[in-house]
Amino acid sequence: MLEHWVVLVVSFSYLGLLFAIAYYGDKRADLGRSIISNPYIYTLSIAVYCTAWTFYGSVGRASTGGAGFLPIYLGPTLMASLWWLVLRKIIRIAKAHRLTSIADFIASRYGKDPLVAGIVTIIALIGILPYISLQLKAVSTSFNVLHTFYFPEPHHAVSLWNDTAFYVALLMVVFSLLFGTRHIDASERHEGMVAAIAFESVVKLVAFLVAGIYVCFFIFSGPTELTGEAFSSPELVKLMDLESLSGGYANWFTLIFLAMMAIMFLPRQFHILVVENVNEEHVRKASWLFPLYLLTINIFVLPIALAGSLLFTKGSVDPDTFMLAVPLFARQELVALFVFLGGLSAATGMSIVATIALSTMICNDLVMPVLLRMRAFQQRNLGSVLLAIRRMSILVVVLLGYGYFRLIGESYALVSIGLVSFAAAAQFAPAILIGIYWHRASRRGAIAGLLGGFGIWAYTLLIPSFAISGWIPRTILDHGPWGIELLRPYHLLGLEMYDPLTHSVFWSMLVNVGLLVGVSLFDRQTIMERLQATLFVDVFRHGDTGTMLWSGTATVAELQGLVARFMGTRHAEKAFAQFAAEHDFDHKTKVQADAKLVGFAERELAGAIGASSARVMIASVVKGEEISLEEIMKIIDETSQVIEYSHRLEEKSRELEETTAELRAANRRLKELDRLKDEFVSTITHELRTPLTSIRSFTEILRDNPALSTEERQKFLEITVKESERLTRLINQVLDLAKIESDSMKWAEEQVELQEVISEALSSMGQIARERGIELERSEPLAPILVTADRDRLIQVVINLLSNAVKFCEPGTGRIVIRLKTMTGRARVEVVDNGPGIDPDEQQRIFEKFHQLKGVHAEKPRGSGLGLTICHRIVTRYGGRIWVESSLGAGANFIFELPLAGKKS
Amino acid sequence: MPEAKRQNERLIILPIVGFLVLNYPLLSIWNRTQLFFGVPVLYLYLFVVWFTYIVCVARLLEKTSPPPSSPEPPPPGEKG
Numbered sequence: 001m002l003e004h005w006v007v008l009v010v011s012f013s014y015l016g017l018l019f020a021i022a023y024y025g026d027k028r029a030d031l032g033r034s035i036i037s038n039p040y041i042y043t044l045s046i047a048v049y050c051t052a053w054t055f056y057g058s059v060g061r062a063s064t065g066g067a068g069f070l071p072i073y074l075g076p077t078l079m080a081s082l083w084w085l086v087l088r089k090i091i092r093i094a095k096a097h098r099l100t101s102i103a104d105f106i107a108s109r110y111g112k113d114p115l116v117a118g119i120v121t122i123i124a125l126i127g128i129l130p131y132i133s134l135q136l137k138a139v140s141t142s143f144n145v146l147h148t149f150y151f152p153e154p155h156h157a158v159s160l161w162n163d164t165a166f167y168v169a170l171l172m173v174v175f176s177l178l179f180g181t182r183h184i185d186a187s188e189r190h191e192g193m194v195a196a197i198a199f200e201s202v203v204k205l206v207a208f209l210v211a212g213i214y215v216c217f218f219i220f221s222g223p224t225e226l227t228g229e230a231f232s233s234p235e236l237v238k239l240m241d242l243e244s245l246s247g248g249y250a251n252w253f254t255l256i257f258l259a260m261m262a263i264m265f266l267p268r269q270f271h272i273l274v275v276e277n278v279n280e281e282h283v284r285k286a287s288w289l290f291p292l293y294l295l296t297i298n299i300f301v302l303p304i305a306l307a308g309s310l311l312f313t314k315g316s317v318d319p320d321t322f323m324l325a326v327p328l329f330a331r332q333e334l335v336a337l338f339v340f341l342g343g344l345s346a347a348t349g350m351s352i353v354a355t356i357a358l359s360t361m362i363c364n365d366l367v368m369p370v371l372l373r374m375r376a377f378q379q380r381n382l383g384s385v386l387l388a389i390r391r392m393s394i395l396v397v398v399l400l401g402y403g404y405f406r407l408i409g410e411s412y413a414l415v416s417i418g419l420v421s422f423a424a425a426a427q428f429a430p431a432i433l434i435g436i437y438w439h440r441a442s443r444r445g446a447i448a449g450l451l452g453g454f455g456i457w458a459y460t461l462l463i464p465s466f467a468i469s470g471w472i473p474r475t476i477l478d479h480g481p482w483g484i485e486l487l488r489p490y491h492l493l494g495l496e497m498y499d500p501l502t503h504s505v506f507w508s509m510l511v512n513v514g515l516l517v518g519v520s521l522f523d524r525q526t527i528m529e530r531l532q533a534t535l536f537v538d539v540f541r542h543g544d545t546g547t548m549l550w551s552g553t554a555t556v557a558e559l560q561g562l563v564a565r566f567m568g569t570r571h572a573e574k575a576f577a578q579f580a581a582e583h584d585f586d587h588k589t590k591v592q593a594d595a596k597l598v599g600f601a602e603r604e605l606a607g608a609i610g611a612s613s614a615r616v617m618i619a620s621v622v623k624g625e626e627i628s629l630e631e632i633m634k635i636i637d638e639t640s641q642v643i644e645y646s647h648r649l650e651e652k653s654r655e656l657e658e659t660t661a662e663l664r665a666a667n668r669r670l671k672e673l674d675r676l677k678d679e680f681v682s683t684i685t686h687e688l689r690t691p692l693t694s695i696r697s698f699t700e701i702l703r704d705n706p707a708l709s710t711e712e713r714q715k716f717l718e719i720t721v722k723e724s725e726r727l728t729r730l731i732n733q734v735l736d737l738a739k740i741e742s743d744s745m746k747w748a749e750e751q752v753e754l755q756e757v758i759s760e761a762l763s764s765m766g767q768i769a770r771e772r773g774i775e776l777e778r779s780e781p782l783a784p785i786l787v788t789a790d791r792d793r794l795i796q797v798v799i800n801l802l803s804n805a806v807k808f809c810e811p812g813t814g815r816i817v818i819r820l821k822t823m824t825g826r827a828r829v830e831v832v833d834n835g836p837g838i839d840p841d842e843q844q845r846i847f848e849k850f851h852q853l854k855g856v857h858a859e860k861p862r863g864s865g866l867g868l869t870i871c872h873r874i875v876t877r878y879g880g881r882i883w884v885e886s887s888l889g890a891g892a893n894f895i896f897e898l899p900l901a902g903k904k905s
Numbered sequence: 906m907p908e909a910k911r912q913n914e915r916l917i918i919l920p921i922v923g924f925l926v927l928n929y930p931l932l933s934i935w936n937r938t939q940l941f942f943g944v945p946v947l948y949l950y951l952f953v954v955w956f957t958y959i960v961c962v963a964r965l966l967e968k969t970s971p972p973p974s975s976p977e978p979p980p981p982g983e984k985g
Contacts, residue, residue, distance in 0.1 A: 224943025249929035288963035
């Protein structure tokens with residue numbers, strides 16, 4: 001049995017550990033050796049998405065709605081794959097403008113308007129505050145389950161001083177104060193806090209997996225046994241498909257959509273994803289690692305839900321507490337305690353980040369604009385005031401959250417707040433997503449969209465939840481306010497077909513996007529808005545150009561004084577010195593500040609007090625007029641033209657490089673051809689010389705020796721004739737090849753019957769073969785085989801192949817087979833001999849010019865070395881191919897194939 | 906540059922495909938009360954699609970990762 005104090009000691013030592021981690025993280029950051037600057041910590045910190053609502057609520061949802069818990073995690077998976085495009089852009093913008101919250105971001109996009117910032121802050125507060133209550137409630141409930149599971153006590157209200165949630169809340173305040181507002185910093189990043197959050201993400205994941213494995217494999221003998229058992233229960237079998245999902249596919253769709261928006265635009269997610277991001281490059285890994293985290297933490301949800309439903313009779317145990325109740329039931333208190341820590345991690349992690357994000361927004365976007373307008377604060381040193389406001393807002397946020405929980409405790413309004421919060425966060429999506437891609441989205445459009453969407457959200461989700469909880473009469477749900485049926489919050493304008501959530505999301509998104517786009521289309525943007533719009537939409541093109549916003553007569557000392565008022569003298573001194581060093585001037589002697597320095601000061605301030613307030617403050621210091629915004633727009637246009645121009649130049653130079661490479665290749669090819677030509681000429685002259693020499697020497701013998709016998713004379717004359725024939729043949733072939741290569745050969749395209757071609761070739765080669773005692777054989781199908789080619793050329797090919805075969809066969813025993821057949825779509829001619837065969841090494845090269853077989857017959861080469869080259873050219877010309885199959889001593893098989901002619905004959 | 910553009914196109918198409926696969930009507934094909942090796946068909950489908958999707962994103966994004974940071978292999982035992 002878990003003693004009360006054991007649980008307390010464990011939980012508070014765990015929270016103590018968090019403090020230690022955060023402290024260590026901050027310390028490392030101060031030393032400049034960040035522990036959070038890697039994609040894995042970034043991913044883990046994003047997992048602050050998984051709150052206690054995930055940790056306990058998923059199982060609860062699964063045991064009543066089946067797969068209905070999954071869209072909450074599938075949506076972020078889909079969205080995460082867009083991060084590389086969308087989130088990276090948002091981060092780039094936020095870094096360039098030192099934006100530190102979602103309110104700041106939206107306000108800055110729409111002309112740095114404090115009104116927009118205020119509206120966003122209020123929406124976030126109303127939407128998210130109850131969500132923090134939900135976390136505290138989860139802590140309180142889980143604690144109660146741990147120590148009343150075995151001895152159920154009658155339900156009674158826990159007094160404030162006995163409520164663990166209260167102390168946890170207080171500790172969270174302390175944590176947020178220590179690590180969320182340690183100093184006023186221009187980047188508003190909290191490394192220690194992020195380190196602690198990442199650690200909590202590990203704890204909750206491991207706790208969930210431990211619980212899952214324990215339930216699946218120790219209480220039951222495996223997940224399949226669980227599903228099998230559940231399958232036989234009529235109650236649980238409903239969870240296996242989508243029948244138990246109220247709202248059906250429409251609800252499913254809505255949940256995916258909402259989760260997609262929530263993962264980016266819940267203020268805490270925005271804070272972690274954008275403000276705490278150290279390096280854009282980390283987004284790449286997070287885009288798939290974070291979904292993997294979600295998948296892992298969800299694997300055991302269904303098994304635990306089924307186990308709980310099987311073990312406990314319906315209604316005896318709240319499904320939301322199955323995570324704890326199942327291990328407790330099996331008397332595994334350690335597992336239960338670990339699960340409790342997991343839940344505690346989830347709850348505290350979410351609350352801390354949400355609190356810090358909200359308090360920044362309250363401070364910068366609600367309180368500061370008001371304070372700065374008060375005369376009393378205008379000249380004071382505001383650094384400490386700023387910190388005090390931050391701290392107060394943290395305290396207020398957490399205590400409000402706790403108060404809300406104490407106030408409405410078990411009511412419906414709290415339980416359903418998870419999705420209701422998602423729907424509130426989704427209202428920010430149009431203003432941001434449309435704002436960063438569409439120049440013309442205007443300030444008035446954004447305000448109209450935000451207010452409209454928020455209004456519909458409040459009317460269709462928030463008010464009904466109050467009605468269900470009984471704070472306002474229920475009749476408003478059934479009959480509408482003042483009995484106007486068309487205004488029923490769940491069925492606006494009589495739209496009956498959707499569940500309340502889908503209904504609300506549909507209407508609020510319709511109104512939000514509709515107003516944003518509609519108003520923008522008819523609106524005229526101020527120049528400030530246009531400037532900000534350009535800087536946001538084209539952030540990847542502009543970089544830093546938007547900083548030259550001011551001219552006029554500010555002095556360096558004044559500016560530095562202003563920054564010091566908010567961020568402390570030391571910080572201001574340091575920042576200015578650094579900027580001076582980077583831009584090569586001495587900030588102590590320089591009097592007049594230039595536009596760059598003013599822009600720098602404004603951004604420094606924006607980090608601390610928000611973009612809108614920073615603008616007001618700078619305006620109070622810079623005397624004289626602002627540089628006219630038209631001029632700035634012009635500058636920006638010019639810069640972007642220059643950038644455009646340089647892009648084009650780059651393109652040109654790339655093209656130039658490509659062309660050069662091509663030219664170089666062509667040149668190489670030409671040189672190669674030149675070399676080949678030389679080679680050809682030298683080989684051909686060599687080839688011509690051999691027969692010429694012999695003709696010359698024999699005729700010389702005949703001339704010089706008139707006394708030769710008739711027989712000898714006859715013999716020499718015959719040699720002369722043969723050699724001149726060889727010479728003629730060689731010259732003919734050279735001419736042929738030259739024609740082929742110079743493309744001046746006339747190629748006929750006619751239907752040729754291959755049988756005929758072979759007959760023709762055989763008739764001219766038959767005599768020679770017979771003379772040498774070589775047997776000729778032919779085999780072919782009866783049906784005529786037609787190809788499209790030049791008849792004479794084909795005959796030339798076959799004759800060439802045959803004469804080659806005849807040349808290489810042993811006289812007397814030689815045997816040549818010429819075979820004709822059809823393959824699919826091709827005709828194939830094979831000339832097989834039983835000669836010496838061809839070395840595999842040579843088989844490729846014999847089709848090259850002047851390649852003559854050597855080695856086997858060491859005597860003089862027997863061919864011109866051009867025959868096969870000509871065959872190759874002819875066959876390829878008609879779309880076929882030619883090759884040889886052979887091995888030494890086993891004869892050779894010359895094959896060529898040609899595509900069959902279309903059936904036109 | 907064209908490589909990055911191709912990657913962007915793929916990155917936009919991927920969620921669209923995911924959204925289609927995870928919604929009505931394709932989802933309804935798997936919406937049946939049936940066990941496949943002891944796992945409800947619907948859940949099996951969702952988790953397989955989910956995992957495949959993650960692998961696709963990982964391969965798409967890590968493939969073109971710039972040299973300075975050593976590219977991490979996608980989670981073990983997967984195929985696109």
